[in-house]
Amino acid sequence: xxxxxxxxxxxxxxxxxxxxxxxxxxxxxxxxxxxxxxxxxxxxxxxxxxxxxxxxxxxxxxxxxxxxxxxxxxxxxxxxxxxxxxxxxxxxxxxxxxxxxxxxxxxxxxxxxxxxxxxxxxxxxxxxxxxxxxxxxxxxxxxxxxxxxxxxxxxxxxxxxxxxxxxxxxxxxxxxxxxxxxxxxxxxxxxxxxxxxxxxxxxxxxxxxxxxxxxxxxxxxxxxxxxxxxxxxxxxxxxxxxxxxxxxxxxxxxxxxxxxxxxxxxxxxxxxxxxxxxxxxxxxxxxxxxxxxxxxxxxxxxxxxxxxxxxxxxxxxxxxxxxxxxxxxxxxxxxxxxxxxxxxxxxxxxxxxxx
Amino acid sequence: xxxxxxxxxxxxxxxxxxxxxxxxxxxxxxxxxxxxxxxxxxxxxxxxxxxxxxxxxxxxxxxxxxxxxxxxxxxxxxxxxxxxxxxxxxxxxxxxxxxxxxxxxxxxxxxxxxxxxxxxxxxxxxxxxxxxxxxxxxxxxxxxxxxxxxxxxxxxxxxxxxxxxxxxxxxxxxxxxxxxxxxxxxxxxxxxxxxxxxxxxxxxxxxxxxxxxxxxxxxxxxxxxxxxxxxxxxxxxxxxxxxxxxxxxxxxxxxxxxxxxxxxxxxxxxxxxxxxxxxxx
Numbered sequence: 218x219x220x221x222x223x224x225x226x227x228x229x230x231x232x233x234x235x236x237x238x239x240x241x242x243x244x245x246x247x248x249x250x251x252x253x254x255x256x257x258x259x260x261x262x263x264x265x266x267x268x269x270x271x272x273x274x275x276x277x278x279x280x281x282x283x284x285x286x287x288x289x290x291x292x293x294x295x296x297x298x299x300x301x302x303x304x305x306x307x308x309x310x311x312x313x314x315x316x317x318x319x320x321x322x323x324x325x326x327x328x329x330x331x332x333x334x335x336x337x338x339x340x341x342x343x344x345x346x347x348x349x350x351x352x353x354x355x356x357x358x359x360x361x362x363x364x365x366x367x368x369x370x371x372x373x374x375x376x377x378x379x380x381x382x383x384x385x386x387x388x389x390x391x392x393x394x395x396x397x398x399x400x401x402x403x404x405x406x407x408x409x410x411x412x413x414x415x416x417x418x419x420x421x422x423x424x425x426x427x428x429x430x431x432x433x434x435x436x437x438x439x440x441x442x443x444x445x446x447x448x449x450x451x452x453x454x455x456x457x458x459x460x461x462x463x464x465x466x467x468x469x470x471x472x473x474x475x476x477x478x479x480x481x482x483x484x485x486x487x488x489x490x491x492x493x494x495x496x497x498x499x500x501x502x503x504x505x506x507x508x509x510x511x512x513x514x515x516x517x518x519x520x521x522x523x524x525x526x527x528x529x530x531x532x533x534x535x536x537x538x539x540x541x542x543x544x545x546x547x548x549x550x551x552x553x554x555x556x557x558x559x560x561x562x563x564x565x566x567x568x569x570x571x572x
Numbered sequence: 573x574x575x576x577x578x579x580x581x582x583x584x585x586x587x588x589x590x591x592x593x594x595x596x597x598x599x600x601x602x603x604x605x606x607x608x609x610x611x612x613x614x615x616x617x618x619x620x621x622x623x624x625x626x627x628x629x630x631x632x633x634x635x636x637x638x639x640x641x642x643x644x645x646x647x648x649x650x651x652x653x654x655x656x657x658x659x660x661x662x663x664x665x666x667x668x669x670x671x672x673x674x675x676x677x678x679x680x681x682x683x684x685x686x687x688x689x690x691x692x693x694x695x696x697x698x699x700x701x702x703x704x705x706x707x708x709x710x711x712x713x714x715x716x717x718x719x720x721x722x723x724x725x726x727x728x729x730x731x732x733x734x735x736x737x738x739x740x741x742x743x744x745x746x747x748x749x750x751x752x753x754x755x756x757x758x759x760x761x762x763x764x765x766x767x768x769x770x771x772x773x774x775x776x777x778x779x780x781x782x783x784x785x786x787x788x789x790x791x792x793x794x795x796x797x798x799x800x801x802x803x804x805x806x807x808x809x810x811x812x813x814x815x816x817x818x819x820x821x822x823x824x825x826x827x828x829x830x831x832x833x834x835x836x837x838x839x840x841x842x843x844x845x846x847x848x849x850x851x852x853x
Contacts, residue, residue: 258656259656264736264797264799267739267751267775267797268748269728269729270778435840452835464712464837464840465703465712465837465838465840466839468703468735469705470705470708470710
């Protein structure tokens with residue numbers, strides 16, 4: 218009996234040891250159960266190339282050290298409720314740089330474009346009319362500053378590299394450190410390249426940014442009870458009173474909140490106010506400007522471009538702050554605002570695109 | 573009674589030996605897998621002192637990259653798979669088939685068919701990059717640089733549009749020789765009937781493996797990239813099943829013509845979430 222008892226005990230002990238050991242191995246592999254619902258198919262922006270793997274992918278080449286007054290660099294992003302969206306459509310909020318540039322000699326073209334921009338820009342907030350020569354002088358100054366900064370940075374990096382090489386040589390830190398130094402040099406190289414290229418390139422391509430919208434959030438998908446709305450030849454998506462458009466973001470099609478598109482119609486407006494501008498009556502509802510028309514005996518409200526120079530009490534909460542040549546703007550889709558009023562009573566004036 | 577005690581003692585001893593053997597074997601197995609990467613280090617006869625890469629691995633990599641950069645134009649077809657780690661930690665793999673045509677120094681056309689059925693295309697004509705999504709029939713255009721290398725760097729670093737296979741498309745592949753912190757020659761490996769050299773490299777944020785075809789055409793036949801700093805250490809795998817090193821190409825294939833009804837949409841970039849600056853209210 219005792220033998221059987223001992224054998225049973227031994228068997229139990231052995232089996233326990235098996236399970237315990239197995240559990241330890243499994244624990245190394247990690248676990249994690251599915252939570253159900255939709256699965257994400259997007260690998261995000263982190264799974265990049267080998268050659269650029271040495272870079273800090275969170276690094277932004279729009280860092281203020283290289284271009285504090287160009288595209289506006291950083292802007293505040295308002296809090297955004299994502300409860301209308303599914304788990305895959307959570308608001309993506311992250312720093313994103315806008316472009317890099319190359320160094321080319323296109324001063325003539327740039328001057329022409331600058332001239333065009335001067336002609337189209339209407340900023341009634343301060344009534345300023347910039348002269349091309351002033352702009353040119355400013356640009357020259359900035360280029361000189363940038364060049365100086367670049368040279369300083371390159372000098373610092375060179376010194377840093379030299380120190381690092383000396384350190385490696387002196388302390389015999391080994392091949393790993395040497396390899397790391399090579400890696401860091403490449404990062405520096407890429408950093409230098411973009412720092413050097415960006416400003417000139419942007420000068421050449423600023424006009425292209427007319428078609429850009431730098432929104433507070435973009436969404437992978439819409440899970441709200443949306444309707445598809447055709448305005449002209451364009452398909453939009455609407456959740457309640459909020460409109461969405463498709464955009465490319467990080468190489469894939471996403472959705473972004475937009476202002477009510479021009480030409481969209483409404484039979485009635487909620488909490489509308491009226492405004493007379495140049496003899497024309499505008500109806501304003503939820504930051505959108507409408508004109509009233511009569512069709513087949515019925516009044517309709519049609520979305521129109523807001524008249525420039527109009528002063529409004531508030532702007533959409535997801536408007537994004539941008540800076541262009543030192544001036545602060547707030548952009549919501551295609552509408553640009555500048556602050557007006559006094560500190561006690563801030564208002565905003567609708568202005569033309571500064572791009 | 574003494575006999576019973578003796579038998580019991582023998583049994584206990586046996587159990588103890590078996591148990592000890594069991595625990596002894598398990599760590600060996602685990603350690604065996606952990607040591608797998610070290611096996612070839614013991615084989616290494618020489619290591620490049622500047623990179624820490626096994627010279628045999630480096631030589632094969634040099635041969636492969638030199639051959640590839642020596643091709644003025646090529647077309648490759650492949651099967652790719654990428655891990656997507658869910659919020660839950662579950663790792664899912666999604667596949668795609670890809671065809672890429674390159675004409676140096678500044679033309680690319682690429683088409684990817686995802687396993688969900690969608691088709692995404694990419695054109696680069698030396699001045700503009702166009703992205704097109706077939707299911708939505710939408711596209712976007714981005715003014716870019718006049719060389720493949722600058723354009724791919726630009727798309728990856730500025731537009732955060734990573735393309736892991738892009739490593740093979742650059743005009744200058746020398747960075748691939750400089751990025752590894754260490755590298756090993758794993759050994760001969762057959763991909764189907766194709767004899768390859770299996771190379772393994774370690775980098776700061778990722779590890780990668782190349783399978784390079786043996787023979788006169790040292791083509792890279794398989795790529796595995798492990799993003800070891802990302803949660804779940806997802807992998808990208810590409811089997812490059814077909815290489816055409818002398819394709820007949822016309823410039824037209826690198827030019828985008830919008831399909832009927834296609835709509836151009838904007839590409840957007842986000843701003844820094846910086847509450848210190850205050851939001852627009």
